[in-house]
Amino acid sequence: MRIGARAIHTLFLLLLPLIVAVFGLGFGTALLLVFALLLWRWGLSLQAILPSRAGPELCLETIGASHFVEKVRWSMDRLGVEYEERQNAGVLGAFFVGRTVPKLHVRTGMVISAIGNSSDILRYLWGRYATEYGERAAFLAPTAEALELEKQLDLYGRYMQQWIYHHILPHRSLTLHAWGCDDPSLPGWQRGIVRLGFPLLRTLMRRAFSLGATTHDKTLARAGDFLQVIEERLEDGRTTLLGGPEISFVDITFASLSGLWIFPDNYGGGKADRVTPHGFEVPAQMQAEVDAWRQCFPRVVALVERLYATERLPAAAVRPV
Numbered sequence: 001m002r003i004g005a006r007a008i009h010t011l012f013l014l015l016l017p018l019i020v021a022v023f024g025l026g027f028g029t030a031l032l033l034v035f036a037l038l039l040w041r042w043g044l045s046l047q048a049i050l051p052s053r054a055g056p057e058l059c060l061e062t063i064g065a066s067h068f069v070e071k072v073r074w075s076m077d078r079l080g081v082e083y084e085e086r087q088n089a090g091v092l093g094a095f096f097v098g099r100t101v102p103k104l105h106v107r108t109g110m111v112i113s114a115i116g117n118s119s120d121i122l123r124y125l126w127g128r129y130a131t132e133y134g135e136r137a138a139f140l141a142p143t144a145e146a147l148e149l150e151k152q153l154d155l156y157g158r159y160m161q162q163w164i165y166h167h168i169l170p171h172r173s174l175t176l177h178a179w180g181c182d183d184p185s186l187p188g189w190q191r192g193i194v195r196l197g198f199p200l201l202r203t204l205m206r207r208a209f210s211l212g213a214t215t216h217d218k219t220l221a222r223a224g225d226f227l228q229v230i231e232e233r234l235e236d237g238r239t240t241l242l243g244g245p246e247i248s249f250v251d252i253t254f255a256s257l258s259g260l261w262i263f264p265d266n267y268g269g270g271k272a273d274r275v276t277p278h279g280f281e282v283p284a285q286m287q288a289e290v291d292a293w294r295q296c297f298p299r300v301v302a303l304v305e306r307l308y309a310t311e312r313l314p315a316a317a318v319r320p321v
Contacts, residue, residue, distance in 0.1 A: 012040075016034070057082075058107075059085075059105040059107070060083050060102060060104050062085055062088070062102055063088060063179070065275035067160060067260050068154075068157060069101055070256035071102075073271065074255075074312060075249055075252055076125065077313065079137060080136065088187075102118055103115070103116045119150060119154060126141065139249055150249070153250060153253045155226075156254075159219050159226070160223065160257055161209065162209045162210075163219050164261075165209055166209075166219070168286075169202050169205060169206060174277065176198065178275055180194075183274040184274075220289065227296070231298075231299050234299040235299070241254060251307060255308060261290050262305065263277070264309070
């Protein structure tokens, strides 16, 4: 969540009555300020229709420790498209400007479009690059079986969100670390606001996810039931969730969504190193549940760790077409 020129203009517009009142400005001066703001807004409109700056046509808004972000980031890296990543404190965007991550900004000439929701972003990537990239984009093919499994996976991803926040929110340092407050690539003003506003943000997160002992028990059971389904799917020795010889976006999705409890090497492709819990003591109950899952679902763990070891390649290793 960067502060852009439009946001600054809106802030000045909101503050204008206070400026006039505090400084006792006359009618003429106030009129000049209004005129200046109108000129400013006109300039912003002109800027929007003029040729934009050179650079990648794709910009991905992210937070470091997000399994849904990792799903998109990994897919874009595997596809080998050039993109710019902008990390934000996603918790600020979600609660104060109604924006969530991942969000993909697509620049086509003078127009910039935005796509939210990880599944919708993957559908865009397939539609945009399937013909141009051919076999390299084949893993994104939205077959009926893959789409149905993706719906179940995304629900599992929401269970993971509830499960993670149930455990980490009581621990201020661990939560702030996961939100990127130890990551210098996150704008300093965002890190400062998150630190100062942590009590409020924690309360909002608890309400947003309906966190509590009852919710946790249900979430733990539902996640476990789904992991059992995947474990049984892998009993026939298949190396991908759909049984084919090559991985698809559902394998990437499952590995990404499970990455925040398995914590495989290379999680995030090097872009989430500063938000993983290395150096922090994981809450005891959380660790006990992870250990139980590892024991109950060895095929799941092996699949995720293998995918990260062999398939989580940086974009540079894929290009050029």
